[in-house]
Amino acid sequence: MPVEINKENKRKHICLGILAHVDAGKTTLSEALLYESGSIRKLGRVDHRDAFLDTDALERERGITIFSKMAEFSTEEMDVTLLDTPGHADFSTEMERTLRVLDYAVLVISGTDGIQGHTETLWKLLEQYRIPTFLFINKMDRPGTDARSLLLELRHRLHGGCIDFGRPEGDELFYEDAALTDEDVMEDFLLTGRVEDAVIVRLIRERKIFPCYFGSALKLEGIRELLAGLEAYTEEKTYPAEFGARVFKIARDEQGTRLTYLKVTGGVLRVKDLLSNRRPNVRADSIWEEKADQLRVYSGVKFRPVEAAPAGSVVAVTGLSRTAPGEGLGFETAWAGPVLEPVLNYRVELTDGTDPHTALLRLRQLEEEDPQLHIVWNETAREIHVQLMGEVQLEIIQRLIRERFGMEVSFGAGAICYRETIANTVEGVGHFEPLRHYAEVHLLLEPGEPGSGLQFAAACPTDVLDLNWQRLVLTHLEEKPHLGVLTGSPITDMKITLVAGRAHEKHTEGGDFRQATYRAVRQGLMRAESVLL
Numbered sequence: 001m002p003v004e005i006n007k008e009n010k011r012k013h014i015c016l017g018i019l020a021h022v023d024a025g026k027t028t029l030s031e032a033l034l035y036e037s038g039s040i041r042k043l044g045r046v047d048h049r050d051a052f053l054d055t056d057a058l059e060r061e062r063g064i065t066i067f068s069k070m071a072e073f074s075t076e077e078m079d080v081t082l083l084d085t086p087g088h089a090d091f092s093t094e095m096e097r098t099l100r101v102l103d104y105a106v107l108v109i110s111g112t113d114g115i116q117g118h119t120e121t122l123w124k125l126l127e128q129y130r131i132p133t134f135l136f137i138n139k140m141d142r143p144g145t146d147a148r149s150l151l152l153e154l155r156h157r158l159h160g161g162c163i164d165f166g167r168p169e170g171d172e173l174f175y176e177d178a179a180l181t182d183e184d185v186m187e188d189f190l191l192t193g194r195v196e197d198a199v200i201v202r203l204i205r206e207r208k209i210f211p212c213y214f215g216s217a218l219k220l221e222g223i224r225e226l227l228a229g230l231e232a233y234t235e236e237k238t239y240p241a242e243f244g245a246r247v248f249k250i251a252r253d254e255q256g257t258r259l260t261y262l263k264v265t266g267g268v269l270r271v272k273d274l275l276s277n278r279r280p281n282v283r284a285d286s287i288w289e290e291k292a293d294q295l296r297v298y299s300g301v302k303f304r305p306v307e308a309a310p311a312g313s314v315v316a317v318t319g320l321s322r323t324a325p326g327e328g329l330g331f332e333t334a335w336a337g338p339v340l341e342p343v344l345n346y347r348v349e350l351t352d353g354t355d356p357h358t359a360l361l362r363l364r365q366l367e368e369e370d371p372q373l374h375i376v377w378n379e380t381a382r383e384i385h386v387q388l389m390g391e392v393q394l395e396i397i398q399r400l401i402r403e404r405f406g407m408e409v410s411f412g413a414g415a416i417c418y419r420e421t422i423a424n425t426v427e428g429v430g431h432f433e434p435l436r437h438y439a440e441v442h443l444l445l446e447p448g449e450p451g452s453g454l455q456f457a458a459a460c461p462t463d464v465l466d467l468n469w470q471r472l473v474l475t476h477l478e479e480k481p482h483l484g485v486l487t488g489s490p491i492t493d494m495k496i497t498l499v500a501g502r503a504h505e506k507h508t509e510g511g512d513f514r515q516a517t518y519r520a521v522r523q524g525l526m527r528a529e530s531v532l533l
């Protein structure tokens with residue numbers, strides 16, 4: 001029987017993400033939460049390769065979590081959608097997309113290693129996406145771990161609002177710690193000697209308090225306390241009545257059916273609802289309209305179909321072929337993009353002799369699932385290039401390609417692919433005037449939208465510069481990648497407009513404008529405030 005939405009249903013629902021530095025115990029903690037709440041009967045073990053959430057063969061083999069998985073669990077008063085996010089820096093775009101749909105996060109920290117570099121990156125991202133966060137300090141069963149000094153480290157390096165929530169109920173020191181995070185609360189505390197639960201809930205939501213729980217995911221210590229804390233100190237968001245949704249992931253099920261993972265952030269999504277990207281600024285020929293065939297609530301590899309997904313819920317939708325990760329539906333607008341960008345460029349070598357055209361079509365399919373995987377076709381060299389975030393991902397992509405398409409590829413040496421742009425509008429002037437030569441070019445350099453690339457234009461009266469010369473300048477602008485002045489990386493996201501120029505009746509030759517154009521670009525870049533992307 002399909003599950004009906006129940007308007008009277010007062011149970012709270014939260015969408016919870018688990019984040020950690022790799023190996024801190026994220027998967028083990030997720031499994032422990034599912035087990036303690038009764039959602040799974042048998043406790044899987046990462047080390048035994050039977051963890052419930054590490055469903056992909058690749059992940060089981062490597063013992064790491066690559067794709068964000070979804071699971072559900074319930075306690076007496078709340079339903080939780082658990083999203084196990086990839087922890088390795090190489091997969092951070094998928095992680096960032098997932099952050100956009102979380103109500104709360106649990107940051108797992110290894111009690112044996114303390115705060116690691118990546119933990120701080122995660123902390124900054126949680127701050128940026130304003131996600132209220134609980135901390136679970138794991139592996140406390142290991143000898144030599146010390147909760148007291150770990151807590152001091154957390155307060156010092158992450159936030160002064162990290163408070164030990166493992167203390168007994170009614171502990172005055174606990175209330176004092178809580179009160180210290182907010183002046184008004186402190187005033188009340190000085191009068192009453194207490195802080196109300198509702199106030200703690202608010203301070204957590206406002207990211208002034210970060211509840212800390214110490215324990216061991218492997219030994220199931222501290223898990224009940226964490227669950228009780230989540231139950232007591234979280235609240236459900238209120239959502240608007242108008243329909244909206246955020247797409248955070250595109251994947252395929254084992255049959256190859258395309259799945260659009262989204263969180264409904266307003267109204268209700270029902271089976272057979274028409275979805276569209278129609279908006280005032282979307283070009284008519286790129287508008288699509290498709291039916292949501294099935295709404296699936298996944299838990300590990302299994303799913304149950306639902307008839308409707310109310311605001312706050314996360315579902316995988318079938319029947320949609322044109323959605324993209326990061327896209328907004330209904331009132332939601334598209335995501336501006338990740339804070340972390342891909343940095344390495346590799347040439348794809350088709351070692352089994354697949355022709356480049358076929359290979360390109362296949363790789364584009366993977367790109368669609370993760371737009372962070374940039375596939376670039378180099379027409380002149382007839383080569384496929386991929387741009388991504390690191391070497392671990394490379395190995396995984398290689399394996400994905402083999403499993404998915406039976407195609408063998410390898411990768412050339414990686415090169416860092418920075419780009420530069422400018423932050424302000426400038427005019428660049430270039431002259432080329434050795435004896436019996438003359439050319440002068442004035443270019444306006446303006447910063448463009450992120451992702452807009454380079455655009456060239458001419459806005460110069462023909463009585464100032466003949467149209468033929470103008471065309472020549474545009475050709476010279478387009479003929480090669482221009483390099484920035486910060487690191488010598490190619491420039492992008494800029495509009496370059498020819499605004500003036502001068503030729504000599506007798507002394508100007510074709511090549512002169514090439515030199516003057518290059519110099520004008522360079523002079524403009526030197527005067528502008530450059531930005532490394």
Ligand code: GDP
Binds near residue numbers: 024025065139218
């Ligand atoms: P993830 O990479 O963050 O998902 O971490 P995993 O859950 O895969 O765990 C990494 C390793 O730490 C595995 O070998 C786990 O068995 C081990 N581990 C996880 N939690 C604990 C714990 O509480 N105590 C101890 N001693 N080991 C743990």
Ligand code: MG
Binds near residue numbers: 026027028
């Ligand atoms: Mg894991």
